[in-house]
Amino acid sequence: LSSTFHLSCKFVVGCCAELLENVKLIHKPVSLQPRGLINKGNWCYINATLQALVACPPMYHLMKSIPVYSKSQRPCTSTPMIDSFVRLMNEFTNMPVPPKAKQALGDKIARDIRPGAAFEPTYIYRLLTVIKSSLSEKGRQEDAEEYLGFILNGLHEEMLTLKKLLSPHNEKICVSNGPETQSVNEEEDQDEQGEGSEDEWEQVGPRNKSSVTRQADFVQTSITDIFGGHIRSVVYQQSSKESATLQPFFTLQLDIQSDKIRTVQDALESLVARESVQGYTTKTKQEVEISRRVTLEELPPVLVLHLKRFVYEKTGGCQKLIKNIEYPVDLEISKELLSPGVKSKIFKGQRTYRLFAVVYHHGNSATGGHYTTDVFQIGLNGWLRIDDQAVKVINQYQVVKPSAERTAYLLYYRRVDLL
Numbered sequence: 001l002s003s004t005f006h007l008s009c010k011f012v013v014g015c016c017a018e019l020l021e022n023v024k025l026i027h028k029p030v031s032l033q034p035r036g037l038i039n040k041g042n043w044c045y046i047n048a049t050l051q052a053l054v055a056c057p058p059m060y061h062l063m064k065s066i067p068v069y070s071k072s073q074r075p076c077t078s079t080p081m082i083d084s085f086v087r088l089m090n091e092f093t094n095m096p097v098p099p100k101a102k103q104a105l106g107d108k109i110a111r112d113i114r115p116g117a118a119f120e121p122t123y124i125y126r127l128l129t130v131i132k133s134s135l136s137e138k139g140r141q142e143d144a145e146e147y148l149g150f151i152l153n154g155l156h157e158e159m160l161t162l163k164k165l166l167s168p169h170n171e172k173i174c175v176s177n178g179p180e181t182q183s184v185n186e187e188e189d190q191d192e193q194g195e196g197s198e199d200e201w202e203q204v205g206p207r208n209k210s211s212v213t214r215q216a217d218f219v220q221t222s223i224t225d226i227f228g229g230h231i232r233s234v235v236y237q238q239s240s241k242e243s244a245t246l247q248p249f250f251t252l253q254l255d256i257q258s259d260k261i262r263t264v265q266d267a268l269e270s271l272v273a274r275e276s277v278q279g280y281t282t283k284t285k286q287e288v289e290i291s292r293r294v295t296l297e298e299l300p301p302v303l304v305l306h307l308k309r310f311v312y313e314k315t316g317g318c319q320k321l322i323k324n325i326e327y328p329v330d331l332e333i334s335k336e337l338l339s340p341g342v343k344s345k346i347f348k349g350q351r352t353y354r355l356f357a358v359v360y361h362h363g364n365s366a367t368g369g370h371y372t373t374d375v376f377q378i379g380l381n382g383w384l385r386i387d388d389q390a391v392k393v394i395n396q397y398q399v400v401k402p403s404a405e406r407t408a409y410l411l412y413y414r415r416v417d418l419l
Contacts (some may be wrong), residue, residue: 012153017162019066019403025225026061027301027418031379033095036118036389043125044388045144045273048371049151051386052357052412053085054092055375056302058226063089078129079158081151084123091119095379113380121282127154144359145251145306146370152223152250159221165208214245224248230298232339235277237290246297251362252411256312256325263326264305264411272296272337299346301418303333303353305411308364318366324402327411332360349417355399357412362405373408374399 032054037047053059066086077083092115131154220228227250254267263265274293289406308322311354335343354375363369372387374394385394 003377013162013165016066016079016082016157017165020159020162022165023062023065023222023299025058025222027058027414028061029057029378029419030060031061031095031377032092033116034375034384034386035092035116036386036391038118039388040120045147046125046372046375048359048386049144049147050124051373051375052087053151054089054412055357056226056412057414058301060089060092062222081154081284082128082158085130085151085155087123088100088121091121092116106396110135112343112378113384113393115391118133133142139263143310144361148304148410149250152227156221156223159223160219163219163221199323214243218248223250226302227251227300227304228298229296229300229303229363231297232297233292234295235290235292236274237288242418251306252304253308256307256309256323259342261325262376264307265330267305267307267339267381268333287347296333297338297339297342299333299351299415300416301415303331303413305413307407307409307411309361309409320361320364320366320369322364322407324403325408326402327355327400327408328402329396330416331355331413338368347417350415353413353418355411355419356414356415357410358399358408359410359412360406361409371409 006009035048037043039047060254063082063086066082066275068090069083070087082373104223128150131150131308218224229249229252231249231252232244232246234242236242252271254264254271255261256267258270261270272293272295274291276289276291290320305327307325311319313319313320331353333353335351358374360372360374362372372386373385373400376382380393383396383399385392385398
């Protein structure tokens with residue numbers, strides 16, 4: 001009996017691997033009947049993240065394209081995270097999109113929305129124990145951004161494992177390339193990693209300047225095809241070749257500490273500003289002057305911006321930045337933010353984004369508080385505010401309006417040329 005089980009599991013895994021290898025991402029928005037999520041524990045950070053992911057069309061369509069298997073069909077699983085997210089997306093049913101003429105009435109239609117019954121996604125909560133999670137290591141136990149990283153990296157890893165089944169001889173596939181470290185590493189860190197783990201090549205950029213570029217091994221999956229972008233970090237050193245590193249990201253980290261940063265645009269410009277790096281020494285222990293600049297090399301279809309509100313202090317404590325940061329519904333990534341080599345290749349439509357979800361953190365403390373989400377609902381042609389099991393209709397102004405008790409923490413944007 002156990003060998004039959006084993007064969008059935010193997011067959012299912014093979015089918016899933018094949019399916020994911022050939023899946024075509026669908027970006028078309030889908031009108032789903034909203035459902036609140038019951039929170040009997042301390043799960044608001046998970047619930048808030050799940051609602052944003054359900055509202056993300058390519059993520060929804062991807063999970064809906066994978067069959068749901070019952071326990072008897074699949075008694076063992078090597079992909080608990082994929083299974084759980086397939087199950088989650090199947091909890092939501094389609095809701096008809098009203099005709100355009102009716103949509104113009106806006107609020108009237110909106111009030112007619114009937115959310116489905118709220119439910120408790122216990123199988124998602126269980127993933128934290130099934131898959132070793134570092135979510136509680138930093139002293140800040142619940143963080144929606146860390147949780148999103150845990151989910152995207154976990155799904156990505158499972159898809160890499162399935163990919164490996166299809167091409168077991170491709171050794172590179174065992175390299176994890178989930179963007180674990182979002183901060184730009186110092187060059188000495190790069191040296192310590194050794195050359196073996198990275199591809200290195202000399203690139204001739206604009207004005208025939210050459211630079212040595214390193215790129216970590218990067219294997220694509222459906223998750224990187226949705227959320228994965230790249231930043232280029234260039235180190236400039238007097239009388240040396242420029243040294244560039246390409247690094248993957250799932251969420252773009254935006255430092256908002258400076259008093260000058262009042263908008264998302266300010267934070268993006270600050271991200272790409274050239275900065276000098278102090279106390280850098282060569283291998284011969286000579287101090288040299290170097291500077292560094294980060295630019296955007298590749299923009300993902302779904303761009304998640306992380307407004308870094310939790311600031312670690314030298315004393316080891318953590319404070320929350322409560323300042324208001326303005327963010328637009330329509331965001332254009334200006335050419336100045338792009339790497340020189342891609343400026344002419346990324347057209348305006350490919351760097352213009354529209355907001356579809358905002359995850360907020362409530363409260364003044366970095367160690368507690370509450371999370372909620374606003375999501376754009378295509379059937380309404382408007383917005384919903386979801387607070388665990390409570391679902392209510394709001395207008396767009398309420399989404400971008402500053403509020404002292406509710407601060408935007410994660411901004412989810414989708415590329416307009418794919419809408």
